[in-house]
Amino acid sequence: MLAIHNLHWANLYQSLNDKGYAHIPAVLSQEECEKLRKLYDEENLYRSVINMQRYRFGKGEYKYFSYPLPPAIQKLRETIYSPLATLANEWMQKLSIDIQFPSSHHEFIERCHAVAQLRPTPLILRYESGGFNTLHQDLYGDVYFPFQVVFVLSQHGKEYEGGELVLTEQIPRAQSKAEVVRPNQGDALIFTTNFRPVKGTRGYYRAAMRHGVSEVKSGIRYALGIIFHDAK
Ligand SMILES: O=C(O)CCC(=O)C(=O)O
Numbered sequence: 071m072l073a074i075h076n077l078h079w080a081n082l083y084q085s086l087n088d089k090g091y092a093h094i095p096a097v098l099s100q101e102e103c104e105k106l107r108k109l110y111d112e113e114n115l116y117r118s119v120i121n122m123q124r125y126r127f128g129k130g131e132y133k134y135f136s137y138p139l140p141p142a143i144q145k146l147r148e149t150i151y152s153p154l155a156t157l158a159n160e161w162m163q164k165l166s167i168d169i170q171f172p173s174s175h176h177e178f179i180e181r182c183h184a185v186a187q188l189r190p191t192p193l194i195l196r197y198e199s200g201g202f203n204t205l206h207q208d209l210y211g212d213v214y215f216p217f218q219v220v221f222v223l224s225q226h227g228k229e230y231e232g233g234e235l236v237l238t239e240q241i242p243r244a245q246s247k248a249e250v251v252r253p254n255q256g257d258a259l260i261f262t263t264n265f266r267p268v269k270g271t272r273g274y275y276r277a278a279m280r281h282g283v284s285e286v287k288s289g290i291r292y293a294l295g296i297i298f299h300d301a302k
């Protein structure tokens with residue numbers, strides 16, 4: 071696993087500020103991706119299994135891990151959180167929102183637990199040919215962190231086709247703008263969970279963002295989602 075603290079955080083902050091997302095290449099090796107993907111079939115690791123079609127969330131299946139999280143996932147969640155908390159605090163300040171995120175994930179989770187958001191949210195998703203994920207936000211209660219991360223665990227072009235990540239941004243008094251990204255296997259994509267600050271003529275305003283996955287045209291696509299807040 072790439073050392074998260076060695077990343078060029080200044081560049082990532084700039085990308086998050088400019089576009090609401092940032093792409094970090096090669097955080098996980100192919101071997102690490104394969105190991106994570108294998109967890110999909112270990113049924114005792116999960117608190118719930120969601121058939122996306124049943125809820126009209128799209129087509130595919132995902133599983134929320136239960137606590138304790140597998141050590142590799144716990145470590146990713148903790149180490150990526152801290153540098154993001156710094157930027158999260160800048161965003162709250164720009165938007166005049168009276169929230170300060172603690173620098174350690176452990177303390178942030180205590181805050182979730184204090185308001186009965188107790189259920190872990192990291193998840194693995196699996197889409198077969200024809201699978202997709204409708205545009206959505208992953209907010210599970212009043213306490214939420216403004217960023218989340220997805221790792222694509224399968225190799226595009228070899229193991230699957232299609233299945234791009236789609237990010238939309240709601241421009242006030244207009245329609246939404248969409249961006250399509252296709253991280254390579256093992257890359258991390260950090261993106262906004264709820265809204266990002268955009269500078270307008272009278273200070274910063276909130277631009278709501280949503281994410282989804284376009285249709286997988288062939289093969290199987292796995293992804294690992296790291297959401298930092300827990301769920302009600
Ligand atoms: O499958 C993906 O790449 C996106 C998954 C997702 O919606 C998430 O991690 O929150």
Ligand SMILES: [Fe+2]
Pocket residue numbers: 206207208281295
């Ligand atoms: Fe999501």
